[in-house]
Amino acid sequence: MTSLDTLISMLAKLPGVGPKSAQRIAYHLIGQKSDQAFNKMLGESIATIKEKVFPCPVCGQFTETSPCEICSDPTRDQSQLCIVEQPQDVTTILNSGAGYRGLFFVLGGAISPLDGIGPEDLHFGKLMKRIAEGHIKEVILATNPTDEGETTALYIGRLLKDHPEITVTRLARGLPYGGDIEYVDRNTLARSLERRIKL
Amino acid sequence: MTSLDTLISMLAKLPGVGPKSAQRIAYHLIGQKSDQAFNKMLGESIATIKEKVFPCPVCGQFTETSPCEICSDPTRDQSQLCIVEQPQDVTTILNSGAGYRGLFFVLGGAISPLDGIGPEDLHFGKLMKRIAEGHIKEVILATNPTDEGETTALYIGRLLKDHPEITVTRLARGLPYGGDIEYVDRNTLARSLERRIKL
Numbered sequence: 001m002t003s004l005d006t007l008i009s010m011l012a013k014l015p016g017v018g019p020k021s022a023q024r025i026a027y028h029l030i031g032q033k034s035d036q037a038f039n040k041m042l043g044e045s046i047a048t049i050k051e052k053v054f055p056c057p058v059c060g061q062f063t064e065t066s067p068c069e070i071c072s073d074p075t076r077d078q079s080q081l082c083i084v085e086q087p088q089d090v091t092t093i094l095n096s097g098a099g100y101r102g103l104f105f106v107l108g109g110a111i112s113p114l115d116g117i118g119p120e121d122l123h124f125g126k127l128m129k130r131i132a133e134g135h136i137k138e139v140i141l142a143t144n145p146t147d148e149g150e151t152t153a154l155y156i157g158r159l160l161k162d163h164p165e166i167t168v169t170r171l172a173r174g175l176p177y178g179g180d181i182e183y184v185d186r187n188t189l190a191r192s193l194e195r196r197i198k199l
Numbered sequence: 200m201t202s203l204d205t206l207i208s209m210l211a212k213l214p215g216v217g218p219k220s221a222q223r224i225a226y227h228l229i230g231q232k233s234d235q236a237f238n239k240m241l242g243e244s245i246a247t248i249k250e251k252v253f254p255c256p257v258c259g260q261f262t263e264t265s266p267c268e269i270c271s272d273p274t275r276d277q278s279q280l281c282i283v284e285q286p287q288d289v290t291t292i293l294n295s296g297a298g299y300r301g302l303f304f305v306l307g308g309a310i311s312p313l314d315g316i317g318p319e320d321l322h323f324g325k326l327m328k329r330i331a332e333g334h335i336k337e338v339i340l341a342t343n344p345t346d347e348g349e350t351t352a353l354y355i356g357r358l359l360k361d362h363p364e365i366t367v368t369r370l371a372r373g374l375p376y377g378g379d380i381e382y383v384d385r386n387t388l389a390r391s392l393e394r395r396i397k398l
Binding site: 045 | 220237
């Protein structure tokens with residue numbers, strides 16, 4: 001196998017990169033449009049990223065400082081905790097423009113019996129310890145709008161029954177912004193009709 | 200900018216990788232599904248690929264040996280020369296299963312006045328020198344089925360008029376295999392009707 005074939009086969013293992021795109025990327029890297037300095041920087045970044053970036057010991061999002069920037073920012077609302085499945089969901093919520101100023105907690109996934117993921121595989125113990133510290137007044141459940149995310153949210157809701165002082169909320173469900181009713185899936189449409197709101 | 204943001208912005212510069220896929224790839228690399236050994240290998244491969252791989256001085260396709268494996272293979276048909284636009288077209292033709300056993304020549308692009316690419320920007324001088332050596336009996340024009348590829352093929356046809364001993368052929372044009380006539384573009388359909396063949 002040549003170096004080029006090896007590179008193509010490794011690129012093809014990345015998510016969303018098929019054999020054709022892997023070939024296109026590899027030829028781009030050896031072509032004139034990509035210079036040696038860029039290749040070196042990208043290559044070193046990939047080789048070392050796992051040594052530099054690690055999950056924040058407090059919230060679980062990826063960080064280079066311990067605790068992460070959000071957890072160590074005293075100006076953020078220490079009484080709001082937004083619970084997400086994956087580290088990347090934190091970035092997505094921060095970039096949404098909603099102006100959320102509270103804290104985060106990453107579960108590490110969702111309960112999914114079909115994939116063999118039970119509550120013991122997620123960070124519920126750590127979550128309940130965090131809750132027990134007593135600063136949190138609202139928990140926002142931002143798990144995915146899927147069966148697994150739904151199950152996980154219900155599970156957390158049950159765990160928090162012993163904390164009546166905490167308000168538990170969920171991200172609203174309904175028609176996505178910019179969508180066309182004609183193309184919205186049945187479940188979403190049924191749910192948004194069922195939970196219709198007054199103008 | 201954090202290391203993660205830097206990595207994402209570099210990945211997003213690769214062809215076919217948008218900001219969303221770049222994020223997905225970066226999170227994959229720091230997540231549990233990608234191990235440190237793989238990241239190191241991929242990173243080193245990207246950082247060094249341009250030092251290892253270079254255009255073959257004879258045909259122009261990317262290689263690690265000089266001349267490349269194809270050019271230095273005496274069992275290949277030395278009288279057939281397939282002319283392509285880009286180095287990756289060589290691999291595509293070799294992988295097509297057509298069993299082509301001749302040699303290749305990479306032009307480095309196609310004549311495209313709109314993009315400011317004239318004949319002087321492509322390897323026509325080197326091509327004519329190769330032809331002058333006298334081993335070639337057939338030239339197969341495998342430029343792309345586009346206006347630019349067409350123009351380039353006609354240009355080569357004219358250059359080869361001084362060599363009546365050489366047969367010049369072109370890849371056949373017509374309906375693509377597996378296509379549905381309903382969805383074939385107008386040009387392709389018109390051309391395949393015009394150049395219909397006897398059963």
